[in-house]
Amino acid sequence: MEEARILEAGHYYQAKGPTLWSVVGWRILEQLRQLDDKTMLFIDDFHELKDLDETERDALVVDFAPNPDYIAYEASLVPDAERVFQMLMELPPRRRPKQKEDGSWKLNGTIKLKYPSGKFTCVMLDAGLCLKKSEIAGEAINIVPYYYESEQKNLLAILRKAMPDFSLQVVLFELNGEFRMLVD
Numbered sequence: 001m002e003e004a005r006i007l008e009a010g011h012y013y014q015a016k017g018p019t020l021w022s023v024v025g026w027r028i029l030e031q032l033r034q035l036d037d038k039t040m041l042f043i044d045d046f047h048e049l050k051d052l053d054e055t056e057r058d059a060l061v062v063d064f065a066p067n068p069d070y071i072a073y074e075a076s077l078v079p080d081a082e083r084v085f086q087m088l089m090e091l092p093p094r095r096r097p098k099q100k101e102d103g104s105w106k107l108n109g110t111i112k113l114k115y116p117s118g119k120f121t122c123v124m125l126d127a128g129l130c131l132k133k134s135e136i137a138g139e140a141i142n143i144v145p146y147y148y149e150s151e152q153k154n155l156l157a158i159l160r161k162a163m164p165d166f167s168l169q170v171v172l173f174e175l176n177g178e179f180r181m182l183v184d
Contacts, residue, residue, distance in 0.1 A: 004038060004137050005034070005037045006038045006039070006133050006136050007029045007038070008029075008140065010023075013043075013044045013049070013052055015048050018061065018064035020059060020062055021055075021059060021175065022064045024177055028143050028173055028179050038136060038137060039070070041066055041068040042129065044074045046075045046125070070136070077125045077128040078120060080132055081120040081125050084124065085097070085114075088107065088158070088161060091161060097113050104116050107161070111123065123155050123158065124158070126151070126155050127159060130166060139169070140166070140168050141170070146173060149182060170184075
């Protein structure tokens with residue numbers, strides 16, 4: 001495994017197309033990128049237009065043509081999310097996810113990992129993506145809009161248990177280009 005970092009930005013929904021959020025995120029990636037860093041574009045081909053945050057649903061589609069080292073598609077992450085779920089299930093009993101009466105699975109009593117249908121939540125698919133990133137680099141930086149803050153905090157909680165040796169930093173940004181590191 002390389003010790004370089006992998007930076008992910010520009011995330012967009014295939015059902016919508018890239019928006020200014022994608023462009024601003026990628027610009028921040030370019031500001032933070034160091035010589036040996038790898039880049040990743042994440043495309044959500046899993047959710048429908050109705051599932052988007054209204055901020056993104058209402059945003060205009062723009063031209064966006066980054067040149068990432070890797071492209072990841074959300075629908076392909078189910079096997080990776082399953083691997084992370086199995087890592088969590090191997091923890092001591094008190095630290096493992098618990099299945100609720102409705103059939104859903106939660107970690108720490110509040111972080112939903114699976115829906116009653118058995119499908120993984122977005123945060124678990126993100127954890128699967130982090131597993132993929134860990135196979136590429138020793139450290140990752142997610143550059144995401146500010147309204148993903150709570151999901152990213154849940155992701156960090158999952159990773160602390162399932163992949164404690166993997167380093168993930170999160171950069172939250174505003175549409176005007178201002179950004180800050182998530183302090184968890």
